[in-house]
Amino acid sequence: MLHPAHYARLMGYTQKYFNEGEVMVLDLHPHWWTFVKPVFKLLAAFALVTVSFRISTVASSSFLKTLETIAVNASWALIGVTFIMLLVHALQWSRVHFVVTNQRVIYRSGVIARNGIExxxxxxxxxxxxxxxLERIxxxxxxxxxxxxxxxxxxxxDIRDxxxxxxIIQRTLRRVDEEPHD
Known part of the structure; x- marks a missing residue:
């Protein structure tokens, strides 16, 4: 169960652009579920290296050994590439914020190029x-x-819960509706 104060404290969206009197209600990154695909790719690359090593131990001729060496090296390169892709995904994930305040719903994303919705x-x-x-699970x-x-x-x-x-948004909206308008 989400507790707004807990996530506002942990996730660290900058409040330097908040209006006077604006209070953070919720701050979320995308759900961890977004990491499943890149992690699965990395595990598949490790499985490929394991298979390549197994095959290379039974290779008898020098031609087969050369092919197996190429396969093992290519598999290690694949692991390197998929690991870098996982790191890039983690960086992108860390730069996505879904924020609810008592005045706005804010969405920010992007590492170099930034996008925002308010x-x-x-x-x-x-x-x-x-x-x-599956998402319910x-x-x-x-x-x-x-x-x-x-x-x-x-x-x-990919919103968590x-x-x-x-x-939370509907409760915030009700509170805002109960406040006197300027």
Whole structure:
């Protein structure tokens, strides 16, 4: 279960661009589920090296030994490439923030080129979520926020516990609606 204060404390989204009186309610990175594919690729590369070593131990002729050496070296290169891809994915993951404050829903992503979406909480019309069977098992899903802004709908993928995030946004919206307007 998400506890907003816990995640706001741990995830570290910068508050230097917050408005006066703006308070962080929730700060999330994408779900860990996004690491499954790159980790699986790395494990497959390790399996390929293991198979290459097994085959190289039974090679008898010098031609076969040369082929096996090439296969083993290519497998190690594949491990290096997939490990670098995993590190790049981790860096990209660390630079994605889904933030809910008492005034805005903020989404920031990108390492070199940055992208951002800001939806004023007062403009949020509807918040819905979708989880496949597998996403329900791991606790991930998509969140769709409909707003009165120019873009209308914003889809956020790989959100941790999207039903709970939906509830947090709706509670924040209710609190904002109860406040007197300026």
């Amino acid at each position: 939806i004023p909480v007062r403009k949020v019309n509807n918040v819905s979520f979708h989880q496949s069977f 791991v606790g991930a899903g998509d969140l769709l926020i409909e707003s009165g802004g120019e873009d209308g709908q914003s889809l956020f993928s 999207p039903e709970q995030v939906q509830n």
